[in-house]
Amino acid sequence: MNIDERLNEMEPKDTPLLVLGYILLGMMLLLPATANANDNVVLLDQQGDNVIIDVLQAGYDNSIDVDLGLSGADASNEFEVKQDGNDNDVFLSIGGTTNSLSFYQEGAKNTIGWTDTWGSGLQWGGDLDGDNNNIMIKQYTDTGKNIADNYFGFHIQGDNNNVKGGQGYFIDSSTGSYTQGQGWGDHYMRLDIHGDNNNVITTQRTDAANNGATAYVNVYADLNDVYVQQRQGAHTLNLTIYNDSNDVWITQAGQPAHTATISLSGSYPTALTLEQGFHATTTAQTYSLTQNCVTVGGCSVSVTQGN
Secondary structure, eight states: OOHHHHHHHHSOTTOOOOOSOEEEEESSEESOSSOOTTOOEEEEEOOSBSOEEEEEEEEESOEEEEEOOTTSOOBSOEEEEEEEEESOEEEEOOOEESOEEEEEEEEESEEEOOOTTTOOOGGGTTTTOEESOEEEEEEEOOTTSOOBOEEEEEEEOSSSOEEOOOSSEEEOTTTOOEEEOOOOBOOEEEEEEOSSSOEEEEOOOOSSTTOOOEEEEEEOSSSOEEEEOOOSSOOEEEEEEOSSSEEEEEEOOSSSOOEEEEEEEESSOEEEEEEEOSSOOSSOOEEEEEEEEOOTTOEEEEEEEOO
């Protein structure tokens, strides 16, 4: 049963809808007086209008600590979390208006919330603090393996951002669908976006133990399209964008570990496409770019390494 069906079932027949917010909680312990081992914990501090929160915790030692509407401007938000497994954590602050956030954590040792650079940001609204954002973050590990932690921290202070996610998944470039990897974990993602109208798709997958990928994505500008994948291998990406209307595409794919450090800065449109070893290679590829583009026609860079 989806969230709309649950709401329809709860609503009294032939009665106007008067309730401003719903909180649907299943298979969990809410606000315990004393938290014990194996407890699932949910802490919510809700403000704003028409907030729908749908939380499912199946497993143990899962925690959710979320404050909504701290900026005092929230309206028509939807917040959905699914934790299916053990030792999964979500801690956010949010804020803003008309945001739709969905977090899915399957397996164990998955964490979402607060970049280690910015911290909680509680005083200004927390991880989001913006309008009309649509964010979906998926994390997957296989509890049958000797997994390592997955960490996804994000800090968005802007409007109209559409950010997806991944970690433990890879994206089919032709369909845009997410497919699970082998679930070893050990991924680290920090995503900072300060600006408007950004469309960012990220995913990280690994097929071996202690072989997770690392990506820093910092976009302090407007109207950027950023795509990062990184599939098999302990790949590392450090991307920083300080100008408007960028189109960036990066894929680092198969073994061994590839590294790309990219910084784009300027006043005009910039396009970058990077692929390093789309199939397995015997040599680790490294690429570094620092660009300041101020030409009228913009700048375009396409790099392919490996095979």
